[in-house]
Structures are given as C-alpha cells and as structure tokens.
Amino acid sequence: MANAPTRAILIAGGAGFIGSHLAERLLNDDCRVIIADNFVTGSRQNLEHLASNPNLTVVEANVREPLRLDKALADSVLAEIYNLASPASPKHYQKDPIDTLLTNVLGAHNLLELAAKHGADYFQASTSEVYGDPAVHPQTETYWGNVNPIGIRSCYDEGKRAAETLCFDHARKRGAKVRVGRIFNTYGPRMARDDGRVVSNFIVQALAGTPLTIYGDGKQSRSFQYIDDLVAGILAVMRQGDMGPFNLGNPDEFTMRELADKVLAMTGSKSQIVTEPLPQDDPTRRCPDISKARALGWEPKVALEEGLQKTIEYFRGLV
Amino acid sequence: MANAPTRAILIAGGAGFIGSHLAERLLNDDCRVIIADNFVTGSRQNLEHLASNPNLTVVEANVREPLRLDKALADSVLAEIYNLASPASPKHYQKDPIDTLLTNVLGAHNLLELAAKHGADYFQASTSEVYGDPAVHPQTETYWGNVNPIGIRSCYDEGKRAAETLCFDHARKRGAKVRVGRIFNTYGPRMARDDGRVVSNFIVQALAGTPLTIYGDGKQSRSFQYIDDLVAGILAVMRQGDMGPFNLGNPDEFTMRELADKVLAMTGSKSQIVTEPLPQDDPTRRCPDISKARALGWEPKVALEEGLQKTIEYFRGLV
Numbered sequence: 001m002a003n004a005p006t007r008a009i010l011i012a013g014g015a016g017f018i019g020s021h022l023a024e025r026l027l028n029d030d031c032r033v034i035i036a037d038n039f040v041t042g043s044r045q046n047l048e049h050l051a052s053n054p055n056l057t058v059v060e061a062n063v064r065e066p067l068r069l070d071k072a073l074a075d076s077v078l079a080e081i082y083n084l085a086s087p088a089s090p091k092h093y094q095k096d097p098i099d100t101l102l103t104n105v106l107g108a109h110n111l112l113e114l115a116a117k118h119g120a121d122y123f124q125a126s127t128s129e130v131y132g133d134p135a136v137h138p139q140t141e142t143y144w145g146n147v148n149p150i151g152i153r154s155c156y157d158e159g160k161r162a163a164e165t166l167c168f169d170h171a172r173k174r175g176a177k178v179r180v181g182r183i184f185n186t187y188g189p190r191m192a193r194d195d196g197r198v199v200s201n202f203i204v205q206a207l208a209g210t211p212l213t214i215y216g217d218g219k220q221s222r223s224f225q226y227i228d229d230l231v232a233g234i235l236a237v238m239r240q241g242d243m244g245p246f247n248l249g250n251p252d253e254f255t256m257r258e259l260a261d262k263v264l265a266m267t268g269s270k271s272q273i274v275t276e277p278l279p280q281d282d283p284t285r286r287c288p289d290i291s292k293a294r295a296l297g298w299e300p301k302v303a304l305e306e307g308l309q310k311t312i313e314y315f316r317g318l319v
Numbered sequence: 320m321a322n323a324p325t326r327a328i329l330i331a332g333g334a335g336f337i338g339s340h341l342a343e344r345l346l347n348d349d350c351r352v353i354i355a356d357n358f359v360t361g362s363r364q365n366l367e368h369l370a371s372n373p374n375l376t377v378v379e380a381n382v383r384e385p386l387r388l389d390k391a392l393a394d395s396v397l398a399e400i401y402n403l404a405s406p407a408s409p410k411h412y413q414k415d416p417i418d419t420l421l422t423n424v425l426g427a428h429n430l431l432e433l434a435a436k437h438g439a440d441y442f443q444a445s446t447s448e449v450y451g452d453p454a455v456h457p458q459t460e461t462y463w464g465n466v467n468p469i470g471i472r473s474c475y476d477e478g479k480r481a482a483e484t485l486c487f488d489h490a491r492k493r494g495a496k497v498r499v500g501r502i503f504n505t506y507g508p509r510m511a512r513d514d515g516r517v518v519s520n521f522i523v524q525a526l527a528g529t530p531l532t533i534y535g536d537g538k539q540s541r542s543f544q545y546i547d548d549l550v551a552g553i554l555a556v557m558r559q560g561d562m563g564p565f566n567l568g569n570p571d572e573f574t575m576r577e578l579a580d581k582v583l584a585m586t587g588s589k590s591q592i593v594t595e596p597l598p599q600d601d602p603t604r605r606c607p608d609i610s611k612a613r614a615l616g617w618e619p620k621v622a623l624e625e626g627l628q629k630t631i632e633y634f635r636g637l638v
Contacts, residue, residue, distance in 0.1 A: 097488040098428070101481060105424050109417070130468055144467050149449060149480040150487040150499075150564065158477070158484045161468040162420060165477045168469040169416040180469075245469065 006076035008032045010120075012063050012111055013085035015042030017191050018125070018183070020050070021227045022082060022234060027053050034072045036061040041087045046190050063107035064099075067114055078118035080238065083111045084125045086160075090153060090279070091196035097155030104159030105166065112170040112178070121177045123238045124167045126245060128184040128286055129157045138289040141182065141245045152280055164245065171243055181237045184249025184288045188227030188307060189314035199224060199308075202260055203315045206269035216278035218257035223287045225250040226307030229300040236298035249288035250300040266308055325395035327351045329439075331382050331430055332404035334361030336510050337444070337502070339369070340546045341401060341553060346372050353391045355380040360406045365509050382426035383418075386433060397437035399557065402430045403444045405479075409472060409598070410515030416474030423478030424485070431489040431497070440496045442557045443486045445564060447503040448476045452602040459608040460501065460564045471599050483564065490562055500556045503568025503607045507546030507626060508633035518543060518627075521579055522634045525588035535597035537576035542606045544569035545626030548619040555617035568607035569619040585627055 009026055013019045014035030019042065026033050027050060034057045035047065050056050057072045063085045069078065085107045086100065087093040093100040108124060115122040131139045132147030147157045170176035187199035205212045225248070233248040254262075260273050290299065328345055332338045333354030338361065345352050346369060353376045354366065369375050376391045382404045388397065404426045405419065406412040412419040427443060434441040450458045451466030466476045489495035506518035524531045544567070552567040573581075579592050609618065 097492060098485060101484055101488070102424070102428065105421070105481065109421065132463065144451065144465050146463055147480075148463050149483045152491070154480075154484040155488055158481045161466075161473075162424065162477045162481045164468045165420055165473040166417060169420070169474055172471070173416060 006032050007079040008034055008073055008076040009080045009082070010034045010036060010069065010078060011082045011084060012036045012107065013042060013083070015039060015044065015046050015058070016084060016088070017046070018186065018227065018230065019084045020046035020190055021188070021231050022084070023047070023056065024050060025231050025235070027055055031055065032076055033057070034059060034069065036063065036067055037085070038062040041092050041192065041195070043192070063110055064103055066110050069114070078120045080121045080123070081111050081115050082123045082125070082234070082238070083108060086156070089192070089195035089197050090156070093156040094152055097152070100155040101159040104156070104163045108163035108166045112166060112176055115176060116170070116174055121179070121238060122167070123234060124163060124178065124180045126164050126180050126182045127160050128182055128247070128249065128288065129153070130161050130164065130182060131286065132157055133283040134286060137285060138251060138287040139247065140289040141247055141292055168243070178243050179237050180243060180245040181234055181248045182245050183230060184225055184247065184286065185222045186225045186227055186230045188311055191311070193315065193318065198222065198256060198259065199311065200315070202263040203267065203312055206263050206267040206271050207315055209269060209271055211272040211274040212260045212264070214256050214260060214273055214275045215282065216275070218260070218275065219255050220282070220284045221253040221255050221287065223250050223253050224259070224304055224307070225300055226302035229302050233293060233298050236296045237293065240296055246293045247288035247290050248293055249290060251288055251290055252304065253287050254304065262304065262308065266305070267312055325351050326398040327353055327392055327395035328399045328401070329353045329355060329388070329397060330401045330403060331355045331426065332361060332402070334358060334363065334365050334377070335403060335407070336365070337505065337546065337549065338403045339365035339509055340507070340550050341403070342366070342375065343369060344550050344554070346374055350374065351395055352376070353378060353388065355382065355386055356404070357381040360411050360511065360514070362511070382429055383422055385429050397439045399440045399442070400430050400434050401442045401444070401553070401557070402427060405475070408511070408514035408516050409475070412475040413471055416471070419474040420478040423475070423482045427482035427485045431485060431495055434495055435489070435493055440498065440557060441486070442553060443482060443497065443499045445483050445499050445501045446479050447501055447566070447568065447605055447607065448472070449480050449483065449501060450605065451476055453605060456604060457570060457606040457608040458566065460566055460611055487562070497562050498556050499562060499564040500553055500567045501564050502549060503544055503566065503605065504541045505544045505546055505549045507630050510630070512634065512637065517541070517575060517578065518630065519634070521582040522586065522631055525582050525586040525590050526634055528588060528590055530591045530593040531579045531583070533575050533579060533592055533594050534601065535594070537579070537594065538574050539601070539603045540572040540574045540606065542569045542572050543578070543623055543626070544619055545621035548621050552612060552617050555615045556612065559615055565612045566607035566609050567612055568609060570607055570609055571623065572606050573623065581623065581627065585624070586631055
C-alpha cells in the first residue's frame with residue numbers, strides 16, 4: 001500500500017514572535033512545517049532551536065509577491081496556511097507604512113490564492129487593532145470598530161481590516177476555507193526586545209535598571225495574553241468549521257501602571273517610572289469578549305505572573 | 320523663445336460617470352487630458368461627444384498595474400492625476416469584490432507612485448462610504464466612521480479607506496502632493512442606467528412606467544449632489560494646498576420616498592411604488608457637513624429639481 005502524501009503546513013511570517021511559537025508547537029506535533037519569512041521583523045535567531053528539525057523548511061520570501069513553494073513542498077500536500085506575515089508593533093509597522101499596508105493586503109490575497117490552488121485551509125492573523133480606539137467594552141466580534149483611516153496607525157489597522165475583507169470575499173465568492181482570529185496583546189519569550197511593546201519594554205528596562213516608560217497617565221488598560229495560550233487558540237480556531245472572526249486574547253485587564261509595578265516587583269529592579277506623552281491615536285482601553293472562542297473549548301490558562309516569570313527568564317538569558 | 324511644455328492631466332477612470340464629466344470640464348478649459356480606463360464600468364459611449372477633441376487621449380489600462388504613459392504624454396508634462404478608477408455602485412462593486420478592493424488599493428498606490436515620478440498633484444476620489452452607517456449626523460471629516468469590515472459592502476468601503484491611508488502615508492513619508500475628496504451621492508446625465516443607484520433607478524423606472532423600487536421603509540435619507548457641482552468641488556479641492564479630506568456633497572437631505580414622489584411628479588409617470596427589503600449594511604442616513612469645502616469658496620448650486628430635470632432629459636433621450 002502506497003503511503004499517503006505528507007501534509008505540510010505553511011506559516012507565513014513564521015520567523016516572527018508568534019510564528020516561531022506556532023512552528024514549534026506544530027513541529028512538536030510531528031507536522032511538516034514550511035516557514036516563509038522575509039526576515040524584516042522576523043529573525044533567524046527565533047528559529048535556531050528548531051533548525052535541526054528535519055520537518056522544518058525555511059524559505060526566504062515576501063508575501064507581497066506570489067510564493068513559489070514547489071521545491072519546499074516536494075511530495076507533500078499543502079494542507080494549512082497560517083498568515084502571520086506583517087510587522088506587528090507600532091514602532092515596526094510605522095517604519096515603512098506603505099509596505100505595511102501592501103504586505104497585509106497583498107499578503108492575504110496571494111496566500112488566499114495559494115490556499116485555493118492547493119485546497120488548503122487558511123488562517124488569517126487579524127488583530128484587536130481592527131477595533132481601533134473602541135467605544136464599547138469589552139469588544140465583541142460584531143463591533144465594527146473605531147479606526148482613524150488616515151492616522152499614523154492606519155497602515156496596520158486598515159491593512160488588517162482590508163485583509164479581513166479579502167478573507168470573507170474569497171470565502172463568499174470562491175469558497176475559500178478561511179478562519180479569522182483577532183489577536184489581542186500577546187507577550188512571551190522571543191518578543192523582539194526593540195519592538196517598543198509594553199511588556200518587553202518594561203522587562204528590558206527593569207533588567208537594565210533604566211527607567212520604565214509609561215505613555216500618558218498609565219491608566220489606559222490592556223489585556224495581556226501569554227503566547228502559549230494564543231497558539232492553542234489559533235489551532236482551536238483553525239481546526240473547526242466557523243470562519244469567525246474570533247477574538248483571541250486574555251480578558252483580564254491591567255493598567256500600564258499595574259503592569260509596571262508587577263514587573264518591578266518580579267525583577268527586583270530599582271528602576272524609576274517616567275512618563276511620556278501618549279502617541280497619536282493610542283487606544284485608551286481594549287479588552288476582548290472571548291465568549292465565541294470559549295465556545296470552541298478554548299480559553300487562556302496562563303496567569304499574568306506565570307507568563308511574566310517565563311518572559312523575564314527569557315530576557316535575563318539575553319542580557 | 321521655446322514653448323513651455325504642455326501640461327497634461329490624467330483621469331484614471333475617466334470613462335465613468337464622474338470621470339467623463341471631469342474630462343469634459345477640463346477639455347473645455349483647454350487642458351490636455353489623458354483618460355485611462357479599463358472600460359469595465361466606464362464606457363466609450365460616455366466619451367463619444369469628446370472623441371473628436373484633439374486634446375483628449377484615451378488609454379485602455381488597468382490601474383492594478385503601473386501605467387505606461389510615455390507615448391500618451393509625448394512632449395507634455397504630467398501635472399495632475401485624478402484617481403476615479405473604481406466601480407462605484409454597490410451592484411457593480413459587489414460583482415467582483417476582490418477586484419474592487421485590489422483596484423482601490425493598488426490603483427491608489429500605482430497612481431501615487433506615478434505622481435511621485437512626475438511630480439504631479441494627485442486627487443483621490445474617496446467616498447462617503449468611508450463613514451459606513453454613520454452614528455453621527457451630519458458627518459464631518461474628523462468622524463472615523465462605522466464600517467463593517469467583513470460585510471458585502473466592505474470591498475468598496477475598506478478599499479477606499481485603505482486608499483486614503485496610502486494617500487496620507489505617501490504624503491507623510493514621500494512628500495506626495497495629495498488631495499482627498501470624499502464624494503457623497505452624485506447624480507446626473509451619463510449615470511449608468513443599470514448600476515442600481517436610486518436616482519437612475521427611479522428615473523428609468525418612471526420613464527418605462529414600471530414600478531419604482533424602494534428598499535426598506537423609504538425613510539432612509541440621502542443627500543443628492545448634481546454632477547456639475549461635484550466637478551467644481553473636485554477642482555476646488557485639487558487647486559489649493561490642503562490635503563483634506565474634504566467632504567463633497569449636497570447637504571440637502573431627502574428621503575427615498577420624497578425622491579420617488581418627486582421623480583414621479585416630474586416625469587408625469589403613473590408608475591406605482593413597491594418596496595423590497597433593505598440590503599445588508601445599507602446606511603440609514605448620510606449627510607455631509609461641508610464647512611471645510613465651503614471655506615475653499617465652493618458650494619453646491621444646483622437644486623434637486625433642476626438637476627433631476629437635466630437627468631430626466633438625458634434618460635428620455637436614451638429611451
């Protein structure tokens with residue numbers, strides 16, 4: 001009896017923070033994984049511990065162009081595509097905003113075309129940023145959002161919104177097998193230390209003994225999701241039949257000030273806290289309603305202290 | 320003394336309803352005009368009365384790809400680009416929603432690149448649809464809108480929002496000379512009779528003696544701007560220094576029912592009025608605050624009856 005062809009899984013943006021964790025999890029599950037990344041914000045360092053795995057293939061590619069995977073696929077069948085290809089922190093996505101928008105729009109389109117060609121399931125990494133500076137709390141997936149279309153964050157927000165549009169139109173018009181997850185603030189090992197996000201900023205600053213920077217009055221809240229919870233959520237969304245969108249986040253809210261205090265206490269740092277003005281269009285509050293994802297049997301399990309502990313250990317190892 | 324090179328003006332989507340009126344106006348002003356159109360919703364018939372004008376060049380092209388204008392430009396200098404290239408009625412833009420979104424995003428990007436190459440001023444035809452189903456009335460340009468990112472109208476709404484994003488990022492990052500006009504409901508001669516918009520629908524139905532179709536209860540209001548007013552508004556926005564966005568519309572509001580009654584009275588039609596369910600995400604009310612454009616010295620001048628009369632005459636000529 002001939003062997004069934006191997007199923008392969010493509011992770012676009014697989015060298016990034018989330019992508020590398022998703023790859024690790026899928027490799028641990030004995031899947032064959034192809035990572036496509038242009039290494040602009042993703043890094044080869046994120047993949048070092050996976051490099052010796054024979055089930056992993058890494059392709060340098062830009063999703064703004066159609067991918068050529070024939071060689072990487074060899075005899076396997078492309079069964080799933082995860083589109084995580086975009087810079088994701090304001091600092092990085094604002095560096096080349098035109099590229100950010102086009103990467104999100106063309107990346108989604110090209111990967112949806114690839115999914116159609118191979119009959120693959122497609123996961124779109126969307127974002128809580130589609131809600132902008134939300135006027136309702138917590139945010140449910142039916143909320144249409146409050147996004148400034150012409151502000152300095154809009155390259156990402158509008159790019160991700162347009163990518164969702166493409167997903168649903170590919171599903172409605174071409175029968176694409178799409179799942180959309182709206183990812184809220186996520187943290188953990190392998191966050192880029194320079195990407196300007198609050199958890200990595202605070203930890204890096206605390207460990208270095210430099211002041212922790214709070215923007216605005218520090219009362220703006222965020223929910224923080226540990227990366228392992230997110231990866232479980234992505235797989236839960238992908239491996240069921242509803243397109244979504246599904247919020248994927250941890251609904252426990254903390255203010256920036258609370259987070260700073262926690263990081264200082266857990267690192268034993270003597271750093272001061274300093275304040276700077278709030279950047280333009282920075283949302284004052286954001287918190288997911290995750291009823292819909294919960295109904296799939298998923299929920300976040302890692303408490304903030306536990307996740308922070310692991311993340312602090314990671315950054316200690318780098319210092 | 321050598322002659323100064325001729326200034327040329329590119330109208331992308333120039334064979335459409337708005338584009339053909341803008342071309343006519345610019346040709347009457349003795350400008351050299353290049354129309355680029357793929358003739359998917361634009362028509363050669365719209366340009367028939369201009370075809371003999373030696374100042375007009377028509378190029379068949381799709382703005383999803385970079386335009387090649389060397390031959391059309393000859394010795395002239397590209398001074399202005401008007402981007403009107405998109406299907407614009409729900410019926411047309413929903414036919415191929417993926418193409419609609421990509422045309423708006425890539426069209427804006429490619430034409431902004433072209434503007435950069437030639438140092439040309441760039442006008443972006445945006446739309447009241449960026450406000451979606453607005454929660455505030457009338458809409459000012461600072462309102463961020465209420466758009467469903469995954470609904471059946473989102474290919475157009477999100478495509479236009481993302482195009483605005485590109486305009487502002489091209490301006491911020493590359494110094495593009497951009498003007499953005501958000502165009503509200505506009506009517507007049509050369510509307511496509513089959514595009515499903517309410518003014519043309521009602522007139523065509525009234526003249527044919529078939530029932531006038533009202534969607535929902537007919538109490539949803541719209542403001543209707545006559546095409547000549549819009550063309551004057553586009554030029555007023557283009558030929559000053561503020562990027563905008565500027566609302567371009569007529570703030571006089573009428574309900575669908577009032578419009579139907581007016582068309583029946585003015586055509587002397589004996590057509591009945593029938594109702595059908597409201598389409599998904601159809602906005603219940605939309606009306607521009609035009610203070611910003613008024614400050615440029617522009618305002619709509621054509622009353623609804625006067626504009627309807629001209630439009631009815633046009634459609635009578637076609638019957």
